[in-house]
Amino acid sequence: MPNLTDNLRPEPDRILVDLADYVCNTEIPSLEAYETARLCLMDALGCAMAALAFPACTKLLGPVVPGTIVPNGACLPGTLFHLDPVTAAFNLGAMIRWLDYNDTWLAAEWGHPSDNLGGILMTADWLSRQAAASHLEPVTVRDVLTGLIQAYEIQGALALENSFNRVGLDHVVLVKVATTAVTARMLGCTCDQVINALSNAWIDGHPLRTYRHAPNTGTRKSWAAGDATARGVHLAILALKGEMGYPSALTAKTWGFYDVLFKGRPFKLEHTLGSYVVENILFKVSFPAEFHAQTAVEAAIALHPQVAARLDEIERVVITTQESAMRIINKSGPLYNPADRDHCIQYMTAIGLIFGRLTAADYEDDSAADPRIDRLREQMECVEDPQYSRDYLDPSKRSIANAVQVFFKDGTHTEKVEVHFPIGHRRRRAEAVPLLKRKFKENLGVRFSEKQSAPILALFEDPARLDSTPVYELMNLFRA
Helix, strand or coil: CCCCCCCCCCCCCHHHHHHHHHHHHCCCCCHHHHHHHHHHHHHHHHHHHHHCCCHHHHCCCCCCCCCCCCCCCEECCCCCCEECHHHHHHHHHHHHHCCCCCCEEECCCEECHHHHHHHHHHHHHHHHHHHHHCCCCCCEHHHHHHHHHHHHHHHHHHHHHCCCHHHCECCHHHHHHHHHHHHHHHHCCCHHHHHHHHHHHHHCCCCEHHHHCCCCCCCHHHHHHHHHHHHHHHHHHHHHCCCCCCCCCCCCCCCCHHHHHCCCCCCCCCCCCCCHHHHCCECCCCCCCCHHHHHHHHHHHHHHHHHHHHHHHEEEEEEEECHHHHHHCCCCCCCCCHHHHCCCHHHHHHHHHHHCCCCHHHHCHHHHCCHHHHHHHHCEEEEECHHHHHHHHCCCCCCCCEEEEEEECCCCECCCEEECCCCCCHHHHHHHHHHHHHHHHHHHHHHCCHHHHHHHHHHHCCHHHHHHCEHHHHHHHCCC
């Protein structure tokens, strides 16, 4: 007798149910969560505007078929494009992520939860315009903030103890999952339909991390999140149309996610879903740099006055760091493009030591041609401090420590400048908020005149008015 397969359809996997229940049924009572979410929205939109100054980004934008106009379509901020929500999600997701300047979450897995705003904000704008055209109540910014908090929580909670990078998968799988759940709920899916959408998100093809690492680092890492958030919107729309789900997408023997892609290990999700992630999010306030290097750049800039005039006298530079930085941004040899350079801790530290700054322009080919940069990189040594690595994973600390010390040929040396918490950390939030607002104003100035920026800045200074604003009115302020 041949072996027979039991074809009894199981109940949905527990994690699918928990994520769907969270987006469909959980209230967010935290005032801090909404206060922080407004900063997240502000910062992400500013990052998107700054990206429009870079042709490598703008060449990817617009409809798939040039000239296509979608009636009451989502308005892509900073442009004249009106797009379907899936294409708009890709566009805005790529813009937010392009300069590696949007917020960050670090745990067993890394990622950038504001990547989800590509899908959430563009879906909300599309729904808002559709509602207004039918004389119905439009989606408001408050609804976007709720979706933002939920997406951050899903991506961040799954990242706390589950390392996708250690099995070679890119963290944007979590962007796809979070966007799917939140946009499915926004579109009006039932809880069962959200489960169906989530099952398809886990079954979907998932990107490999090779485009983030030597020797293949490239610009796909700047649009991968746009691709993921757009895919999430598409899967949510399919679920709303009644497309079926796959209840044991994660746990099915041989064919499920765990057995195929996660070495047979189930996910850990012991964190109660609420608003912890957004409240502890890390903002990139001062530098467009991969977050594991933020404190190294801060230390390097502090040393710049002591070092800049003595570059030819340097014997070696010691960067003390955490295990994650050692594994993903510790590089030697040629750096081939801006995406390669902004994931090299030695390059970023060298810019800080030489120039006392780090901007997006410092990754471009013209800046990288300065021979002093590679010469200084060759003199650098990265070492792991085990305590830094432990504090990085400690939920009561969540530090991202680095230290930099410069040694000269005459036997003298600088002090060892150590920074445990970057300025965007929750422990330094009060210090960061004025700088985040300044960053937003400067980023708006990349695209808009002071006259056009003024009503945007005023709206973000009025939380109650911002929350009640229909999304299409907010997006109209961002028209080119």
